[in-house]
Amino acid sequence: MSAAGTLFGWAFGDLSREDELGYLQSLEEKALNNARQQAARYAVKVEPGTESFAVIRKGEMLVDLDTAPNTLVVRCTVHVEGANAWKLHAEGPMNG
Numbered sequence: 001m002s003a004a005g006t007l008f009g010w011a012f013g014d015l016s017r018e019d020e021l022g023y024l025q026s027l028e029e030k031a032l033n034n035a036r037q038q039a040a041r042y043a044v045k046v047e048p049g050t051e052s053f054a055v056i057r058k059g060e061m062l063v064d065l066d067t068a069p070n071t072l073v074v075r076c077t078v079h080v081e082g083a084n085a086w087k088l089h090a091e092g093p094m095n096g
Contacts, residue, residue: 004047005088009035009076015057018072028053031076044082051078 011030017023032051039046058071080088 005044005080005085007035007038007042007044007046007078007080007088009033009038009078011074011076013072013074015072018055024055024074027072027074028076031074032078035076035078039078039080039082042080042082042084042088044080044085044088047079047081051076053077 009031011027011034013023013027031053032046035051036046054075054077056073056075
């Protein structure tokens with residue numbers, strides 16, 4: 001029996017494009033794809049429909065966005081399942 005865990009996926013965007021039609025959605029898709037790739041590296045799978053997204057702008061959270069391109073970040077949190085999923089817990093800015 002496998003247990004569930006969580007992972008983050010990330011996408012970095014251009015804050016000046018935030019209001020463009022479909023731009024944030026494209027960043028969400030990139031962040032979800034990143035989470036899926038991260039899950040594959042850990043040999044676990046993303047549970048469909050568990051993704052949730054946060055848009056982070058400079059000054060809104062305790063995250064150092066000075067090193068992020070254009071100070072717009074989309075974070076996708078997903079639940080994962082598999083033999084080692086219980087070891088994975090999305091906490092803070094990194095997976096681990």
